[in-house]
Amino acid sequence: TRSTRPQRLLAAVQKNATRGDPRSVVKAIDEFCRYTEWAMNVGDEKGCILDSVVSEVNPATVLELGTYCGYSTVRIATLLPPDAKLITLEFNPDFAVIARQVIAWAGQEEKVHLVEGSSGDLIPKMKEQFGVKSFDLVFLDHWKDRYLPDAKLMEECGLLGKGSVLLADNVICPGSPDYLDYVRNSPKYRSQYFKSHLEYTKVEDGLEKSVFLG
Numbered sequence: 200t201r202s203t204r205p206q207r208l209l210a211a212v213q214k215n216a217t218r219g220d221p222r223s224v225v226k227a228i229d230e231f232c233r234y235t236e237w238a239m240n241v242g243d244e245k246g247c248i249l250d251s252v253v254s255e256v257n258p259a260t261v262l263e264l265g266t267y268c269g270y271s272t273v274r275i276a277t278l279l280p281p282d283a284k285l286i287t288l289e290f291n292p293d294f295a296v297i298a299r300q301v302i303a304w305a306g307q308e309e310k311v312h313l314v315e316g317s318s319g320d321l322i323p324k325m326k327e328q329f330g331v332k333s334f335d336l337v338f339l340d341h342w343k344d345r346y347l348p349d350a351k352l353m354e355e356c357g358l359l360g361k362g363s364v365l366l367a368d369n370v371i372c373p374g375s376p377d378y379l380d381y382v383r384n385s386p387k388y389r390s391q392y393f394k395s396h397l398e399y400t401k402v403e404d405g406l407e408k409s410v411f412l413g
């Protein structure tokens with residue numbers, strides 16, 4: 200039977216990237232998606248904004264919602280110190296299988312804990328099951344209609360501390376209007392929009408960075 204897009208993306212990584220070299224993995228995925236087959240990675244343009252926020256926050260604990268093929272997982276992990284922890288949640292087991300191999304090819308397995316399941320089920324288990332006190336950075340890149348309920352769920356579960364940063368992909372395209380409205384108007388957040396483009400296209404999109412004020 201025909202291969203899947205994530206399988207073809209992994210093959211491109213294994214063919215064109217150097218094992219243990221995360222930058223070559225990122226480059227191989229960007230080239231595959233730009234010149235061969237579009238895929239919903241955060242991409243190179245928004246990826247640079249992601250890198251700058253990760254470097255600025257310098258997080259000890261990171262939560263990523265929506266792993267897909269592990270592209271942003273690798274970008275984030277590469278910037279973390281060796282004792283930092285990145286927990287990434289993926290709902291789709293077929294995506295998770297690919298992501299584990301992309302993360303391994305980039306040599307980032309040590310810092311990454313990929314957990315299969317839905318954010319709504321797993322977020323309430325973060326403290327007891329993964330020994331997390333709070334997240335310094337959360338990258339939201341999963342179902343766009345889960346951004347708002349999951350932000351509220353993380354508040355309720357005490358997973359956000361004063362200064363915790365939420366960084367949300369696709370706030371314009373596909374869009375998450377209820378989430379944007381919430382973080383931009385709630386006194387609990389200071390929010391900032393980073394205008395960019397939908398990965399590998401000229402369509403407008405952007406990232407929303409929201410600092411939790413406690």
Ligand SMILES: Nc1ncnc2c1ncn2CCOCCNC(=O)c1cc(-c2ccc(F)cc2)cc(O)c1O
Pocket residue numbers: 239240241264265266267288289290291316317318319340341342343345368369372373397398
């Ligand atoms: N642990 C979890 N809990 C809950 N849900 C979960 C989960 N893990 C995964 N999921 C499910 C959803 O995961 C993928 C979500 N991402 C996107 O849908 C996405 C779509 C586009 C896009 C597509 C087509 C266009 F025309 C234009 C834009 C671009 C992007 O950058 C996107 O990120």
Ligand SMILES: [Mg+2]
Pocket residue numbers: 239240241340368369
């Ligand atoms: Mg996205």
